[in-house]
Every structure is written in structure tokens, then in C-alpha cells.
Amino acid sequence: MSTQPADDSAASPAESYARFRRNQVSPALTEFADGYGFGFDDYQREACEHVEAGSGVLVAAPTGAGKTIVGEFAVFLALREGRKCFYTTPIKALSNQKYADLVRRHGSGNVGLLTGDSSINSEAPVVVMTTEVLRNMIYANxxxxxxLGYVVMDEVHYLxxxxxxxxxEEVIIGLADSVQVVALxxxxxxAEEFGDWLAAVRGEMRVVVSERRPVPLFQHVLVGRKLFDLFAGEAPTAQEIASQRRADVNPQLLRVSRDESRVTRDDARRPRGRSGKGKRAVSYGSGRYGGATHARNLDRGQGGAGNDRGGDRGGDRRAHHGTSRADMVGVLxxxxxxxxIVFIFSRAGCDAAVRQLLGTSVELTDLDEQAQLTAIAERHMSGLxxxxxxxxxxxxxxxxxxxxIAAHHAGLLPAFKECVEEGFVRGLVKVVFATETLALGINMPARSVVLEKLVKYNGETHADxxxxxxxxxxxxxxxxxxDVEGHAVVLWQPGLDPRAVAGLASRRTYPLHSSFAPTYNMxxxxxGAVGRDRARTLLEQSFAQYQSDRSVVGIARQIEKNTDEIAARFAAAxxxxxxxxxxARTRDEISRVEAExxxxxxxxxxxxxxxxxxxxxxxxxxRVPxxxxxxxxxxLDPGVEGQRAAPQPQVLTEDSSVRRLALTDFPTPALxxxxxxxxxxxxxxxxxxRRNLAAALRARLATVTLDPDADRPSEMNAAARTRVADLRAELQRHPCHTCPDRETHFRQAAVALRLEAENRAAEQRMSSRTTTIAKxxxxxxxxxxxxxxxxxxxxxxxxxxxSGRMLARIYAELDLVTAECLRAGVFDDLTVPQLAAVLSSLIYEARRTDGGRFQPRMPDRVTExxxxxxxRVHREVSLAERDARLDRGPEPDIGFARAAFGWAAGRPLAQVLDDNDLTAGDFVRWVRQVIDFAGQIxxxxxxxxxxxxxxxTVRAMRRGVVAFEPDDPTPGDDLSV
Structure with a gap:
């Protein structure tokens, strides 16, 4: 981190002159910087100078590099100029954290907070808020x-x-032109592409990019109980990565990988023992910790699993590089x-890791630290x-x-998470097992980060x-x-390729892609705000449209390349x-007509x-065809109920089997x-x-006359048959039909015809992409x-x-379905618990891993x-969407209905949690969303x-642990910069 003298008396003449020049160019920045106990990095100063000069700015920098300094400078300028500044964040926890930071610096009278369920000093000159709150303000004018003079958009990559x-994107497009946007x-x-779009929408926007980490990061692999450096020498710098320089992988790690592969192959050929398993092979990991220039700074653990030379009675030894969590913590x-922070891509895995360590002798705190942690926990939980x-x-x-030791994930109770975050920032909690959500937004830096695996479930499959x-x-x-340096540690797993890990650690390929799409509410x-024509024009200014338009350039280049290839192929034919x-075109036309x-x-x-x-x-x-x-x-059961896209009848077959059928079993209709x-x-x-019913089935079949053609696909329609016959006759008459090299010629022409089809599709994509969002x-x-x-x-x-003005107040994904339910009177006669249950179905989305003792069902006959x-309303809306060729909205999900009903009815927390297989964190989060949704209704x-x-409903559900907000903690040193 750069430093500068605290006063001019300690500065050299050159430093004093440089300070004088900065004060002349950026007096506000000089005054602002004097309030910090450290000197700003070059990129921070450059970005702040742009803001002081009146320009918007996009600052892209690594986590922990201090880009929030630029946002805090916008706050400083707003207060200095007597204007307002809104500081937006993507999540409530980050809003709370930033609010506490700014109150410490500027005082509670100057700073307010607005989130979904908190409103503190909302008319203050500086207000911290979630981005949704600002979007709603803009729409409501x-x-x-x-x-309003400045808007800071922290973690803007959330778009x-x-x-x-x-x-x-709604906020960026909708803000008045006079507002300066500071995007972090x-x-x-x-970043340059994103900055170009911001400039096109907002006017002057400067882009400031820093690849430099203020704390250098070293990469390791933990094999057994032995820590290896990933790279043979220094890890590549940001500049070297940008220039495609590839660092050499530690040869000792490559040797471990080769030896493991050899042992695996040998074991596959080894005769099996009486246990049915191969005998143990040699154990590796006893070599010296390899290659790091900073290796002298690390105290390596000795011995352990990697050095175990023991074996079974056969005397052979198997390579074993696994590391228990207790061993891992001991090594660290x-x-x-x-x-x-140990990243485990599973909530259950995080909780299990904590339980595993609690079953060992691992204890990472002394008596004084335990007393401090006890005080933190009691402060956060005192109201429960x-x-x-x-x-x-x-x-x-x-x-x-x-x-x-603690876990941190979305299923954790918010009060527990706040305990963990405060304890960790203060250096009292030493190991946190976390899901990847911790990497987003919350300020919880660590000395080291551990990745147990390099594969995670992405919602559809397990992927690297x-x-x-x-x-x-x-x-x-x-x-x-x-810290003078940070450390990233990957745990060795069977089949791990050190070169692949090095590729992950030395690449910077993570472009920002827009997820923007218009909604009914939008x-x-x-x-309502600007009229239909102006609204359509505004939407065409979205980053999504901007990226689509730019992609047309690449499509045009591919068309040009294909065109040259087409000419060459036809020449060869x-x-x-x-x-x-x-x-060739006639022959291709026959294939096309037959395929259609x-x-x-x-x-x-x-x-x-x-x-x-x-x-x-x-x-x-x-008859099943x-x-x-x-x-x-x-x-037995027609299978038409529920939310299936197609019926799935349950049947009993002639052999007494009971099966559930699908549409794939019926390429032809059911006879x-x-x-x-x-x-x-x-x-x-x-x-x-089953036997008796199968006998009755067979008896009934004796009276049925079978149609041998019942399952046979229908023939081509008459028009298609006539067209194919005409084309075949034309083909027979063509002079090239008798050419002895006909098939050789056709292979060349076929490639050209395929490329022509590709060009036609590409041209359609070009035409559609220029107005994707508007359409x-x-x-x-x-x-x-x-x-x-x-x-x-x-x-x-x-x-x-x-009715549209009513819809404008509903921000759920099923906004139109909800509005239609309101108009149809679906909610009219419901009690408070019943309304809570029904509303939950319109916003709740079950996790793919959910599933427990209870099947989703409604709590009573009225809610059913x-x-x-x-x-019924959802089907009506879906049909309209199908006719308009829009993607259908998600199905209502009743998975949270019983919990919402029980909590709104005043049942105790223990009963609601036990009756619904919910984690405390999920329960609190979804109840708060139902409360917010009920407020919208x-x-x-x-x-x-x-x-x-x-x-x-709002009043009934805002109680107990849901309404509980612990006293504002007094965090330790602010590490956000």
C-alpha cells in the first residue's frame, strides 16, 4: 500500500511540490485525502479526479483493492456542495455495513438508510439503499x-x-442526466465495453481499471498435510497475465500427479485381495515444500497423512493425498x-464441516478471544x-x-451471520466454512482462502x-x-491436474453480460412515466441491446468468411x-421437403x-405404442392433475407391472x-x-380386434408427395445426373449449400438482434x-x-398473475394466515436440493x-404469453405455504420450523419476502x-426472530478500503 507524509514538514521538496500541484488541480480531493491515514493508490486518485471534474466514472478493481474510496469521495463532494448522494448496494447486509461506515465518518445526522424493511433518516443528504429502492423511487418520481447530485452503484457487476x-440497468437508464454516476x-x-455503454447512456463516463492487488496473492496446493506452491517461481503479475505469459507449474506437483496416475493404473491391474480391494501402494508427499520465493515465511507442518509409511498386512502402499478438515486447519x-475462509459449494457441507471440527480437539481461540466472542454473540442474540x-x-x-469456527451461507439465521461477520473482521473467528455467496459484496477479507473442490453445482449440473x-x-x-501477502489454497483431489489449477489462477476471462429483459411491471x-414510444426508445438503450448490436459485427465477419468459402466450393464442384x-440445389430441395x-x-x-x-x-x-x-x-390414474406440461398416466400392463408413462411413450396417439x-x-x-386386475385386462383383450396399422406413422401428405415426385423427375432429366463424378462434385456443393444455410440463419439473427429488446x-x-x-x-x-397503475406497484416475477388475481377477487375473502400462504406461492422458489419429510400442500380447504x-389465472396468462411468443413465467410454488400460514397464525418458531423442514435462515428470508410482497399488495x-x-398480514408476520434486528455492532477497524 502506498504511503505519503502526514504533513508537509516531513515531506521532501519534491513531495511538497507534488502536493501543491494536486491541491491546485483537485482541491476537494486533497482535502478528502487528508482525512485518511494512508496515501491513495494511483487508480483511486485518478478516479476521484474524474469525479471532481464533473464526469461519471466506472472503477473496476479487484476485491479488497479499495475502490469504495471513490464512492466515499462522491459522498464527500455531495456534503461539500450541499447536494444529495445515494449510495446503492445489491444486498441489505452490505447496505447496513456501508451505513455504519458512513455514520462513523460523517455523523448520523448526515446519513440515512433505506432497505426493504428499514428506514432511518430517509431525507438525509446521504442515503444508503438497496438498488431496488432507488428503482422504485425513479418510477414513482x-x-x-x-x-440528487451523485449515485454510487457499488458492486455494479450484479447487473x-x-x-x-x-x-x-433500469436505474442507470432512468436517472436524470444531471446525476453523476460512480459505478464500482x-x-x-x-470493462471498456461496459464503460462505452455507460457513456452512450449517461454522457461523459471515464473508465478506470486496476488489475493490481494491494496485497499480493500466492497460490498453493495442499497435498495430505504438505503445502506446495502452485507455481515454480513467482506467480504471474496482472500485466504478465494480460500479455498471456504463462508461469511454470511446480515440478513437484506435476510429479505427484504423475505418480498418482501410475499408481491408479497399476492398481487396476493388481490382483484383488480377500477384501476385494487392491493392496495399498506407495505414499507420496514426503518431498520438500517446493519452489516458492517466499517459502521461508511459512512454517510447514511435519509428518501427517502425506508422510505415512504404514501399510496393511500385504506390505504394499497406496498413494494417499486426502486431507481431513482437522489436518487442513492444523496445517494453516x-x-x-x-x-x-474455506469455500464449500454446499450449505449442508458447510454445516457438516463445523460439526466435524467440533468433534475434534481443534480450538483456535484463547480465553480473551472467547470472552470477546461471547460478548458479540450475546449482543446479537439478546432480544431472542x-x-x-x-x-x-x-x-x-x-x-x-x-x-x-463457524459456517456462513444463505441458510444461516441473519443474526448468526452478523455474529460471524463481526467476529471474523475483528480477527476472532479463525475459520469460516462458506458457500460462494460470501464472495459477493460482504467485507470479510481473510489471510487465506481454501477451495476444497474446483467443481460446483450450477443449478443444472456439476461443472468446473x-x-x-x-x-x-x-x-x-x-x-x-x-497482511503483507494473501494465500489461496486448493485441496488435492484424486485426478487433480496442477496445470488446470494454474490455468484458473492465471486467466482473466470474466466478461460482464447483461441479464436485462423487460417485464410487465417495468x-x-x-x-406511465414517459409514454409508449419514449419507453421503447429507452429500452433500446439497455446494455443488453448494446451488446446485441455489437455482436452483429462478429456475425457479419462470419458471413463474409462463409461467402468466400461458398464460392470456392461451388468452383470445385x-x-x-x-x-x-x-x-445440387434440386437435390437439396428434395431433402428439405422430405425433412419438413x-x-x-x-x-x-x-x-x-x-x-x-x-x-x-x-x-x-x-394401447401404448x-x-x-x-x-x-x-x-389407473390419468395423471392430468398438478402442474405437469403433459399428462403422465399411471397404468397396469399385461404383465401386472404398474408404471407411470410419459409423452415419449406415445409417438402416435393412445388407442x-x-x-x-x-x-x-x-x-x-x-x-x-394387481394380478386380479391384469387377469381382467387379458380377458377384456380377448374381445378386442387388433389393428396392425394402429401404431404405424402416417404417410407424407399429398402436397409433399407431389412436390417430391416432381423434383425427382427434374433431377432425372438434369444433364449432370449421369456424370460419373457426380458424388464427388456433390460433396463439394453440399458444403457450400450448408454454408449458405448458415448465412441465412446468421442474417436473420442480425436482423433480430438490432431490435431484440424493443421487440x-x-x-x-x-x-x-x-x-x-x-x-x-x-x-x-x-x-x-x-388496472395498470395497480400492476405498477407489484414487483414480483409473477407480477401480471398477481395483478390478475387481485382483479379476479382471489384474495378477497382470505384471513391473514390464508393470505400469507397464498401470496407465498407467487414469490417462493424452492431450491433444487430441497426435499424432506413433508410434501408441499396448502394448509386448509380455503387456501386450496x-x-x-x-x-387458473396462471394458465390464462400463460396462454396469452404463448400467443405473443413470450416465455411463460414460473409456476406458482406452494412449498412455503404451510410455513407462511403457521407464522402468520402466531405459531411458535420451533413448531413452524419443525413442521416444514426449513433452515432458520431460509425461513426468515422468505417470511421477510412475503411481508414485503404483502406490502406491495x-x-x-x-x-x-x-x-x-x-x-x-405484515403486522402478524413481523414478529419474533423475523422482526429482530440486533443492536448496531461496533465493528473493529474498517477494512473496506
Missing amino acids: SSTLTD ADRFRGAVW SATVSN ERARLLPA SAADRKALGYEAFFTGFVRG ITPGEYTQLTGRAGRRGI AVNLI ACDQGDFVSY AARDRKADRRDEALASLQGLTRGALI AGRSRGWAVV TAGRVKVPKHFHPKDKAA QFDKITTVLEGFGYLAPDESGQVRVSP EAMTAVR ADAAGPSPVRETAHQ
């Missing part, structure tokens, strides 16, 4: 925006978030690499009753916490982490002002007997099959040939009942007009109707009937019984 990212981002590889402690503490598992949390994710995670290592708000290009006819036949048959399944009833005797259940079967009586109390698991907006307005949320006025201009109405409903019920 709030008077709070008066005299890539597929769920919430659009909010950042993690390092992204397309001896090497003086604590405190550490003994019953709530017990329900929340406080004793288990506290046991690990005072030993310096990207270089950008690796950099984001390891960026937490190295506390500015405390459309009515924009049209030249035939001395005639025009081979025309011959086949697709049409398949689509028609699929529609017929779907219709046949939708008409099935219990007891129907059907394909799949392992092919043959005759009797329907129905009568009925078989299914006993009223038939149970699929009763073998005797999406047009589709959305079509749906809104169909439902009456937009309507023409006397002059023919599209305006927002009263209400959900039937909600699903109250605002949207207008004077009505629903408004009062919604307000009562």
Missing part, C-alpha cells in the same frame, strides 16, 4: 430525488445476475495462514427468547463460534468453476493494512456436363398424442379400446389386486393491452389504465380453493378489505 440484474465493479474483462495454523434460541440451534452455533469464479473466491485472501411504469449448382414433411408429421402426431392422453379416464383400456410398456394397459373396471379401493402395491417490449405491451392494463386514450395514444383459482389493492388484510 419521488420527491426524495430532488437535489449480470439473472434474477435481479435488470434493476441496475469487480474486475471484468470487458502452523503456517500462520489463519484466519481462513430462550425458546427461540433453542429452536434456532443457538447452543451448537455458540459452541463452534467461541472456538473460532470458471477462471472468473476462481478469481472472485480467492480475491478474499489478503487483508489490506494487516412496461407499465415506463409507459464444376461439372463439364452441365450446371452442377442447379443440380417428417417434422410436420411428427408435430401433428405429437399434438394428437397429447390430446389423446388428456382425454384418458380411470379404467380406460389403451412405444417404450418399455409397449402393448395394452389399463389406466382406446373399451374399459376395464378398476376396483374402487385398488392399491398399486397390493400384488394380489420483447412490443410483445409484452400486446399482452398488457389484451388484459386491459394498457388502453388507448381519446387521441389514440396508449396509456396506462387504472384459492390456489386452484391462482393456477396493500399498496396495489387500493381502498378495500384486501388492503387491510394485507396490512394485518
